[in-house]
Amino acid sequence: MTKVAVGIKEYLLMALGMFMYALGWVGCVIPAGGMGGGATGLSMIFNAIFPAISIGTFVFIINAVLLIVAGFIVGWNFGIKTIYCITVLSVAMDVWGMILPENILAIYTQNIDSHNILLVILGAVLAGGGVALSFSQGGSTGGTDIVAMIINKYKTISYGKIVITSDFFIIGSSLLIATDLATGIATVIYGYIMVAVFGYTVDLIQSGNQQSSQIFIISPQYEAIADAINNEAHRGVTVIDGKGWYTKNECKIVMVVTRKRDASLILKIAHRIDSNAFCTMGSVMGVYGQGFEALSKI
Numbered sequence: 001m002t003k004v005a006v007g008i009k010e011y012l013l014m015a016l017g018m019f020m021y022a023l024g025w026v027g028c029v030i031p032a033g034g035m036g037g038g039a040t041g042l043s044m045i046f047n048a049i050f051p052a053i054s055i056g057t058f059v060f061i062i063n064a065v066l067l068i069v070a071g072f073i074v075g076w077n078f079g080i081k082t083i084y085c086i087t088v089l090s091v092a093m094d095v096w097g098m099i100l101p102e103n104i105l106a107i108y109t110q111n112i113d114s115h116n117i118l119l120v121i122l123g124a125v126l127a128g129g130g131v132a133l134s135f136s137q138g139g140s141t142g143g144t145d146i147v148a149m150i151i152n153k154y155k156t157i158s159y160g161k162i163v164i165t166s167d168f169f170i171i172g173s174s175l176l177i178a179t180d181l182a183t184g185i186a187t188v189i190y191g192y193i194m195v196a197v198f199g200y201t202v203d204l205i206q207s208g209n210q211q212s213s214q215i216f217i218i219s220p221q222y223e224a225i226a227d228a229i230n231n232e233a234h235r236g237v238t239v240i241d242g243k244g245w246y247t248k249n250e251c252k253i254v255m256v257v258t259r260k261r262d263a264s265l266i267l268k269i270a271h272r273i274d275s276n277a278f279c280t281m282g283s284v285m286g287v288y289g290q291g292f293e294a295l296s297k298i
Contacts, residue, residue, distance in 0.1 A: 014081065014139040015088050020130030021141065022092035025055075027100055028123025032116040033183070035174045035191030036127075036198065037167025039063050039143030040093075045170070048177040056093030060086065063142040070146050085139040116186075117193065124194045128201025135202070135261035138268075167195050213263040214284045217254040217270045218242065219277035226254050228269045233262060257284065 043058035063086045148162045171191035178184025226237040240253040256266055270277045
């Protein structure tokens, strides 16, 4: 398969992932009176205040502002895939809003006990599956990812903690726009259910939880692979001296520790440069240091 075909496949899968994510929100979570975190949850709050502006437009505006702020603070090394996913997601939110019959899934589930919770869970599964699909192709929905990048410029805080904290405040803020206290409390509860199921779905599809991946790559083209990982994936690389005991030949081992969502990109880089590269990948329970959890947090 040519590089062009591979690229087209990746972007089509990312677009599919973003449309799945948007369908989960527009078709399930929003009709159920649910809530969520990230840029999409924040967009719902702004849309309730300024209904003339669509949720998709707010998603784009919030991410665009975050990208600009992050650009000045940490540099402009954003992957084109992140910008692509943000744009497609913004369009998908509005497209589903226009083509889906109003409350279509809510109508089909209204005779089921606790149908709102059912819709929120279904929406979270769809959204989580879409995000996991995007992550597998090197994409990102922006939002919290950009916030985490800005915060880690000045202080090392784990990605998981940033997500949980931001989602907690965004979902809690929905109380400010609720028509009454009971409705607001229900929305907050649905929001926390949404976040829990969403996170579990992403982790399940990626065959892990919030753990990181440790990748070893053995290849005679280790220098080119290490440079590409630095420049394209923006991950740190350590080159270790090794020796093949069967051949008794000296070799170099490229070691990378990265978030699970970036692991597939690392492996694709290695395969592109050396299709015969020997690669292993394993989960690590804890990673401490720059870009990960601070040692002081243990």
